[in-house]
Amino acid sequence: MTINKNQVLEALSHVEDPDLKKDLVTLNMIRDLVIEDNRIAFSVYLTTPACPMKEMLENACRTAIAHFISADINVDIKMTSDVIIGKRKSEVMPNVKNIIAVGSGKGGVGKSTISAGIAALLSQSGAKVGLMDADIYGPSIPILFGVEDAIIEMDVVDGKELMRPINVEGIQLFSIGFLSKPNEAVVWRGPMVSSALKQFMNGVNWGELDYLIIDLPPGTGDVQLTLVQNLPLTGAVIVSTPQKMAVADARRACAMFKIAGVDVPIMGLVENMSYFTPPDAPEKKYEIFGSGGVDLLSTEFEVPVIGRLPIQMSIVADSDQGKILNSGNIRIFAEIAGKLVQQIAIESIK
Numbered sequence: 001m002t003i004n005k006n007q008v009l010e011a012l013s014h015v016e017d018p019d020l021k022k023d024l025v026t027l028n029m030i031r032d033l034v035i036e037d038n039r040i041a042f043s044v045y046l047t048t049p050a051c052p053m054k055e056m057l058e059n060a061c062r063t064a065i066a067h068f069i070s071a072d073i074n075v076d077i078k079m080t081s082d083v084i085i086g087k088r089k090s091e092v093m094p095n096v097k098n099i100i101a102v103g104s105g106k107g108g109v110g111k112s113t114i115s116a117g118i119a120a121l122l123s124q125s126g127a128k129v130g131l132m133d134a135d136i137y138g139p140s141i142p143i144l145f146g147v148e149d150a151i152i153e154m155d156v157v158d159g160k161e162l163m164r165p166i167n168v169e170g171i172q173l174f175s176i177g178f179l180s181k182p183n184e185a186v187v188w189r190g191p192m193v194s195s196a197l198k199q200f201m202n203g204v205n206w207g208e209l210d211y212l213i214i215d216l217p218p219g220t221g222d223v224q225l226t227l228v229q230n231l232p233l234t235g236a237v238i239v240s241t242p243q244k245m246a247v248a249d250a251r252r253a254c255a256m257f258k259i260a261g262v263d264v265p266i267m268g269l270v271e272n273m274s275y276f277t278p279p280d281a282p283e284k285k286y287e288i289f290g291s292g293g294v295d296l297l298s299t300e301f302e303v304p305v306i307g308r309l310p311i312q313m314s315i316v317a318d319s320d321q322g323k324i325l326n327s328g329n330i331r332i333f334a335e336i337a338g339k340l341v342q343q344i345a346i347e348s349i350k
């Protein structure tokens with residue numbers, strides 16, 4: 001039997017990406033197609049290495065070829081990725097494909113923990129990831145990754161001196177905490193925030209990144225507004241705990257990303273500290289902080305809930321000891337990271 005390229009592409013045009021609602025051929029995901037006698041080889045370029053549907057799509061391609069051409073063909077599929085570039089208003093940081101801010105209205109709801117978890121999971125999936133700690137009042141990223149004592153060195157790139165981020169297991173970290181002493185009180189005014197932020201964006205040797213995650217300070221005041229107005233964001237993730245008091249603050253955070261001139265798409269809501277299951281009573285689920293608030297926001301702003309994390313005692317211990325990456329719990333961030341990158345892809349082709 002002789003097979004030609006058009007037959008293969010026709011067969012694969014029956015495989016649809018369920019998020020993007022188009023077929024893989026139209027989406028230009030099928031590349032490097034080679035046909036030799038009874039063997040077909042091609043690559044599927046996903047929009048992210050963290051694609052939760054990798055296996056499903058590979059199986060769907062095999063099924064399509066078996067069904068529309070023949071079951072008697074050797075099919076060799078390489079599942080790879082070419083990270084999609086999110087829509088952004090500004091050309092600042094052109095080597096960074098997607099910039100995602102993690103914010104909340106309220107303090108202590110888990111922004112830093114979730115920023116670190118997302119960065120870790122995306123990096124483990126094979127993406128190039130940076131994590132910028134924009135919490136200028138209370139930087140936590142150095143503590144979470146156990147690098148409080150790290151010293152920033154300089155690189156010279158195209159004749160310009162740039163600060164080298166701290167690399168922890170492939171994740172590029174930068175924080176004001178690397179530059180100031182922990183007990184130094186810094187009073188930040190609007191213009192200082194803007195100039196510090198410029199340093200974080202243009203004065204750091206980020207290199208090429210698929211995703212830059214930004215851990216924002218809590219609140220929706222002037223500082224936060226200056227940050228979100230000046231960052232070239234692809235989108236935002238809003239973290240909240242379930243109770244009504246926290247949700248009222250999260251609503252203000254959602255609204256801040258929506259104001260004219262900012263207009264950043266909210267990629268998803270994360271409900272943190274959703275419930276507690278005691279280790280010695282795995283059948284029990286206590287909703288310590290109530291429930292339902294985040295779902296209300298989801299309906300109100302038409303934004304998906306991309307994850308719900310239980311209260312886990314080990315998160316606190318691992319974070320305090322700077323072992324967030326080695327935590328046995330790190331996989332709990334997989335769903336959030338996967339849904340976030342799906343949402344980025346969906347927004348990118350809108």
Ligand SMILES: Nc1ncnc2c1ncn2[C@@H]1O[C@H](COP(=O)(O)OP(=O)(O)OP(=O)(O)O)[C@@H](O)[C@H]1O
Nearest residue numbers: 107108109110111112113218310311312315316319
């Ligand atoms: N799901 C969880 N289970 C248990 N503890 C958690 C969970 N999420 C976060 N924590 C803990 O709650 C505390 C606050 O978390 P984190 O620092 O991530 O919040 P934040 O929103 O960044 O705070 P801030 O507003 O001060 O920046 C930390 O001690 C963290 O370890």
Ligand SMILES: [Mg+2]
Nearest residue numbers: 111112135140
């Ligand atoms: Mg924080």
